[in-house]
Amino acid sequence: MQTGTALIYDEEMTKYKLLWVDPACKIEVPERLTVSHEALVKNGLVDRCVSVPVREATDADILLVHSEEYLEAVKKTPFMTLEDLMEFTQQYGDVYFHPNIYHCAKLAAGAALQLVDNVMTGKVRNGMALVRPPGHHSMRSAANGFCVFNNVSIAAQYAKQKHGVERVLIVDWDVHHGQGVQYCFEDDPSVLYFSWHRYEHQKFWPQLRESDYDCVGKAKGAGFNINVPWNKVGMQNTDYLSVFFHVLLPVAYEFCPDLVLVCAGFDAAIGDPEGEMCATPDIFAHLTHLLMNLADGKVCAVLEGGYNLTSLAQSVCQTFQTLLGDPTPLPVNLDGPCQSALESVHCVRSAQKPYWSCLKHAADLPTFELSTKRIKVVEEEERTEKVEEEKNTEEIVWPDPPKRVSPCVRTAVVLPDGVDCPDGCKRFTDLHPDPLLGKKLENILKDSNDSDALSTLSSLTALIEKMETNKICNGLVLVRDVSMAMMCVVQHAASLNKRALIVCVANEAIPIDLTDDGKTIMVHFSSKESEEQKGKYYIPVCLKKGCSDTSGIMQAVLGLVLPLGYQYNPDLVLLVRMPDCRISESVWQQLIGILQGLAQEHTLVLMQENEKASVTPSASTLLGNPAPRLGPLQGPQSDDVEALERLRQKLQSDWTLLQTTAPDSR
């Protein structure tokens, strides 16, 4: 299995800066790179990465995206006088030139190509390039928005041409719209471009009509361009996650990319003068994690924006730690998305509905949107360049991201004799069995002197305690009686006052009487409608074709289990695979991989002891290896979608992160 995270950085890219007064450009300073790199050094992350050297992009590389006349013009800048540089800059917007910026722009683009080469040839699993100048605003024949060459667009074309990549997903989480990327690929169905961006109904820079949600791509590229406008500032972690769960991830899994490129701008974080958002740096740990089970884990992040030096450095470290496989921090008290974010999610899903089967049941455009659409046209004429006022975001404070400590044992296993312990795992036995355990579990144990059941259960309970004290990250346990073991875990977690999210894949309904006390929440996948409607903590997901239905499961995991799980915020995730369920191995691995974003990766996998063939693949994902790709997904069964939507309607008043439509509250 491929491992290793590349870090690409060269201090040469700090050797250019603004040489004259320009309020629009003064935030793009060399210190952006130095503080990021220094933070990586301070947190011991540089030593854990594979340092990959930069290289200069060649003319051929740059011409994959840019025109010859533009390249020839930029080539002249190193020899220009200050006056010439200022005059040369005038023809572009919100960007500045410097005698050394052409050199640095070649290094920034070359860094992205080095990253693609190392990931595509399997020298590393994933990585991030810390570069400046950024890239996503630059266009075929124009610099723009601090960008000279479009680093990520060049990397996408390069990956296709040199490495035969067929489908590239570009995730642009920078707070500005990467219009340069959109223009480059808008008619290209092999590159899916996703961007969210501060928009404020076209009042925010670059004030483009084509940054709105209804610009979905052109001709063959229709559907392969996804714009999520933020029409208000102050967006929080929950808003970002809502867009990943209900827009990006379902489409990304359907698209099934060979490679994921990230326009990793951190001006979407709190404290940034450009974004004026409120999402905290640890959110990038989750956003990164949620992409790492795509494309067999081939994720290449390239720095774009980020102008608050504190949140930038923290966000960069959060991203690297996740790329390195460290447990994600607990997503603290997420409430639901704000009304404006919900409207954006609603509009994007309805605009993209014709192009993606995972969205074929999405709601139509909200009626108010149709009316404001006309109003927006009217405002168009009134749009005036707003005066640059200084953003005093320097005073904003937020808590330091929590420490993310990797337990000394990553994956512990409890296996019957004769089943080998997978490489990298540690066989676990309970060294101090609790003599009273039989008594405590008598209500569960049918036969209290069933010694090996007792020993398995005591290992199970001891394993949970080791996870709760962070001695062990996650675990895999094979048992004879899965239902009984599940009840034991539920009871033991409750006794430790730990909240457990149980995801149970079965075929039949299962005998379980969950106390509706909120200490446990269960999502139960089966092929049978469950007759009794239990409280808000028992969620039956019925799939007509049962758990062999890959797209049905994935639709429910991404659109229901993830939002629910993030909002519930468990201390422990229990993944239970009933013997009768026919889930495919790779879907099971995706389930394990995706849900590791919760509970600081304290995932406990429980299977029947005859599932020996699943031990190695399950352990591989628990060890942090990416789950295998599922292939492009077909649409889920209509009646399953309708059942899921009924479930959403029922649950979303309690679990507001489940919402995908804005109430027509105009």
Ligand SMILES: CC(O)(O)NCCCCNCCCN
């Ligand atoms: C890479 C990037 O997306 O971060 N570039 C952002 C360019 C912003 C241009 N406007 C500046 C106005 C200053 N208040």
Ligand SMILES: [Zn+2]
């Ligand atoms: Zn930006």
